[in-house]
Amino acid sequence: SQAAAAPASAAAGSATAAATSQAPARVELPSSSADYLNNPRPAYPGLSKRLGEEGKVVLRVLIEADGSASKAEIRSSSGYDRLDQAALQTVLRWRYLPGKRGGVAEAMWFNVPINFVLE
Numbered sequence: 001s002q003a004a005a006a007p008a009s010a011a012a013g014s015a016t017a018a019a020t021s022q023a024p025a026r027v028e029l030p031s032s033s034a035d036y037l038n039n040p041r042p043a044y045p046g047l048s049k050r051l052g053e054e055g056k057v058v059l060r061v062l063i064e065a066d067g068s069a070s071k072a073e074i075r076s077s078s079g080y081d082r083l084d085q086a087a088l089q090t091v092l093r094w095r096y097l098p099g100k101r102g103g104v105a106e107a108m109w110f111n112v113p114i115n116f117v118l119e
Contacts, residue, residue: 042090
């Protein structure tokens with residue numbers, strides 16, 4: 001019976017050693033340091049100006065590792081389709097500083113607010 005006990009305790013000891021020798025996996029959160037480069041403001045649609053339309057559009061933009069925007073969708077509307085569409089078309093042409101994970105640029109979604117205010 002002692003012979004049977006020895007392998008069991010040896011197996012338990014090696015399992016414990018294996019569990020303690022492995023450090024817990026480190027979760028690397030993406031830095032949300034994606035940034036706008038020197039991009040032109042969206043053109044204010046002429047009809048929207050004449051009608052006094054103002055508002056804030058928040059777009060969800062997929063920024064690729066090379067800093068280009070590959071997709072964009074309206075997360076919250078300004079309430080005016082013309083303003084929303086002008087913002088959407090503009091952010092897709094912009095260049096960005098991409099977000100990074102572990103120091104390496106990678107594609108990530110970011111919220112990009114665009115304010116249309118008549119002055």
